[in-house]
Amino acid sequence: MSAAADAARAGAGAAGMLIRAGNPRRLGRPLWRSALRSAAEVGAEVLVIAPPDPELVREATAIGPRLAWHAPGDPQALVGAGLAGTGPDAEGTRPAGRGGRAGLVITSDPDSATLAAAELAEAADRYDAKPVRRLLDKAATRQLAQQAGVTVADGAVWSERDGHEQGADDVLRVGDGARAGVVVKGALAWAGHQQGRARSGAEALAAARALGRDHATHVVVESFVAGVECSLEMVRHAEGTCRTTGWSVKGRTDDERHPLYRPRVTPAYEPPARLVEAARAVLDAADYQGIADFDLVCADDDRVVLLECNPRTSWATLLHWTSRGYSSVDVALLGRRPSGAGAPQWAAEFLLPDGDGDGAEAAVAAVAQAGGWVHPVVEGLRPRGFVRAESVDALAGLTVSLAEVGGLDLAAQLDAARTAHDLVARFGGPAVPR
Numbered sequence: 001m002s003a004a005a006d007a008a009r010a011g012a013g014a015a016g017m018l019i020r021a022g023n024p025r026r027l028g029r030p031l032w033r034s035a036l037r038s039a040a041e042v043g044a045e046v047l048v049i050a051p052p053d054p055e056l057v058r059e060a061t062a063i064g065p066r067l068a069w070h071a072p073g074d075p076q077a078l079v080g081a082g083l084a085g086t087g088p089d090a091e092g093t094r095p096a097g098r099g100g101r102a103g104l105v106i107t108s109d110p111d112s113a114t115l116a117a118a119e120l121a122e123a124a125d126r127y128d129a130k131p132v133r134r135l136l137d138k139a140a141t142r143q144l145a146q147q148a149g150v151t152v153a154d155g156a157v158w159s160e161r162d163g164h165e166q167g168a169d170d171v172l173r174v175g176d177g178a179r180a181g182v183v184v185k186g187a188l189a190w191a192g193h194q195q196g197r198a199r200s201g202a203e204a205l206a207a208a209r210a211l212g213r214d215h216a217t218h219v220v221v222e223s224f225v226a227g228v229e230c231s232l233e234m235v236r237h238a239e240g241t242c243r244t245t246g247w248s249v250k251g252r253t254d255d256e257r258h259p260l261y262r263p264r265v266t267p268a269y270e271p272p273a274r275l276v277e278a279a280r281a282v283l284d285a286a287d288y289q290g291i292a293d294f295d296l297v298c299a300d301d302d303r304v305v306l307l308e309c310n311p312r313t314s315w316a317t318l319l320h321w322t323s324r325g326y327s328s329v330d331v332a333l334l335g336r337r338p339s340g341a342g343a344p345q346w347a348a349e350f351l352l353p354d355g356d357g358d359g360a361e362a363a364v365a366a367v368a369q370a371g372g373w374v375h376p377v378v379e380g381l382r383p384r385g386f387v388r389a390e391s392v393d394a395l396a397g398l399t400v401s402l403a404e405v406g407g408l409d410l411a412a413q414l415d416a417a418r419t420a421h422d423l424v425a426r427f428g429g430p431a432v433p434r
Helices: 003-010 029-042 054-063 076-084 111-123 130-136 138-147 168-177 201-215 273-286 316-324 328-334 358-369 392-406 411-427
Strands: 017-021 045-049 067-070 104-106 155-161 164-166 182-190 193-198 219-223 227-236 242-252 264-266 290-299 304-310 346-351 373-375 384-389
Touching: 017 111, 029 045, 029 054, 029 316, 029 328, 045 076, 054 067, 067 076, 076 111, 104 111, 104 290, 104 328, 111 130, 130 138, 130 273, 130 304, 138 155, 138 182, 138 219, 138 273, 138 304, 155 168, 155 201, 168 201, 168 219, 182 201, 193 201, 201 219, 227 273, 227 316, 227 328, 227 411, 242 273, 242 316, 242 328, 242 411, 264 316, 264 411, 273 290, 273 304, 273 411, 290 328, 290 411, 316 328, 316 346, 316 384, 346 392, 346 411, 358 373, 358 384, 358 392, 384 392, 392 411
Parallel strands: 017 045, 017 104, 045 067
Antiparallel strands: 155 164, 155 219, 182 193, 182 219, 227 242, 227 290, 242 264, 264 346, 290 304, 346 384, 373 384
């Protein structure tokens, strides 16, 4: 290893290992290559726990970081030995930082993969997984937010232990008092899983009981919050510094489409200050180290309401990378924005037609003509396209051309871009050009 790489590893924020539980293709090939280059720059090792993928192994080897690829069925002791720095060729690979727990970046998703990676690293004394467990738990996140002075929706927590209920009266109160109904979600709910709606206290309690007993979980019941939902990604380093790495507008909370398939736009400027303040307060309260993805509502009544915090990368990471040319993974590895990164641009994400027909071919061709890129089908999720533009007017022009050439409808994304201006004006942020 070069002296420059050694120096980079010892620098502020330098990472000793990048962990990916699950195929990196889900993260996105361009984003994954960017992460590999960042890992190589700071001398970080890369540990992947996923089914064999010779093409990705060859690609990683060409880019240059030290790579260990284990199949999910490999003995845990073998994987753990590499994490602990006790495996073959491990001499000199432990990072500088705060004891043995610094210098580790986890890119895994969904939640189950994130928790598995965090606990594996914890067993090797490379990471403290307690904050991950707390942030993955919707009830614990509510409590953290309230302790930090961050607004959450009026709500209650239902649980059952040894046949005894707790929180039933609170669920009835919240359900009957919510004019627009309530959201019912399991402690580990994600992307529409273990989630539902109810219109009354009785409905809410019945839904909580069914959900809790079916999934052996406690359940959060919260009043529905009307407003515009935003995603915000933030990296918190071991020494406590935080960096916002992107934000996106997902449309109104009453949009009934599946969360993974709703229109999304990333603005070319910094997020509203109140969103950043809320996110940072929660991460500080949790003493979390790593990448975090927040869902927050810019409510119609001018509140900023926290819905959840996911201690991991998310689908929004792809859009933020498209806008900025770097991602939260790069910032977590390098401790800074990559050198040479250009000014952020507007970026939009949209679904592509399924299948291999003429419509799908035309859509892919339209994305290429617009200078965008396509994330193909991964693990059963629909393919999607990504494009970038220097201004809202330029994005409007792309919307017209994508419709004409590829039959793609980006009207909702364009509306979200225009909404972003209003959010910054209402919730604090820099002056932005139209």
